Amino acid sequence: MFGQNRQQLRQYYHDIWQKKQANQPLSALETIIAQVIDQHPEYHVIFTNDSHLEQEYFVENGQSNPYLHMGLHISLHEQISTDRPRGIRALYPQLQAKFGTAHDTEHEMMECLTESLWLAQRHNQAPSEADYLQALQRLLG
Numbered sequence: 463m464f465g466q467n468r469q470q471l472r473q474y475y476h477d478i479w480q481k482k483q484a485n486q487p488l489s490a491l492e493t494i495i496a497q498v499i500d501q502h503p504e505y506h507v508i509f510t511n512d513s514h515l516e517q518e519y520f521v522e523n524g525q526s527n528p529y530l531h532m533g534l535h536i537s538l539h540e541q542i543s544t545d546r547p548r549g550i551r552a553l554y555p556q557l558q559a560k561f562g563t564a565h566d567t568e569h570e571m572m573e574c575l576t577e578s579l580w581l582a583q584r585h586n587q588a589p590s591e592a593d594y595l596q597a598l599q600r601l602l603g
Contacts, residue, residue, distance in 0.1 A: 472515045472529055475499065479509040498535045501565055502528070534572045547591035553598050560602060574598050 475495060481488060482496040499505065505528040508514035519527035545551040554567070561567040574597035582589040 468529075469515060471533075473512075475529060475532065476509055476512065476515070494536060494539050495532070498532045498539075501535075502532065504528075505532070531572075534575060535568055537575065538568050538571055547595050549595055550598065553595070553602075556602055557598065570601055571598060574601065 478488065478492045478495050479499050481492065482500075488496055499509070508517075508528055519525040519530075541547070541550050542554050543551075554571075557571065558564060558567040561570050574594060577597065578589045578594040581593075
């Protein structure tokens with residue numbers, strides 16, 4: 463979406479949230495991002511000023527990166543809407559039937575997605591769509 467520029471991506475989230483708060487029109491992508499932000503009231507404080515744009519988040523210190531978390535939600539929306547990897551769109555309602563809300567379902571799916579991305583990075587290769595889908599299917603087990 464914005465290459466490797468973390469600052470631009472974070473600023474984009476902030477700009478969208480400001481537009482939503484001002485009831486300005488949003489593009490389709492901006493609407494998805496605004497909905498994801500809206501579903502995370504615990505993160506709304508980071509949008510009150512720009513001081514959070516440069517903040518570092520360290521898992522080792524028990525911190526979770528809110529921008530990464532919301533980005534994973536957005537990635538899942540994109541995967542489901544494009545059915546990539548193929549089969550995820552059909553799996554999604556099955557997972558939602560098991561986990562309840564769309565939000566809770568996405569959190570379960572995000573565990574599989576982050577593991578897939580971590581393994582790909584660890585092995586210096588592209589993520590395996592087949593392994594990712596298998597991990598999602600195991601959630602139904």
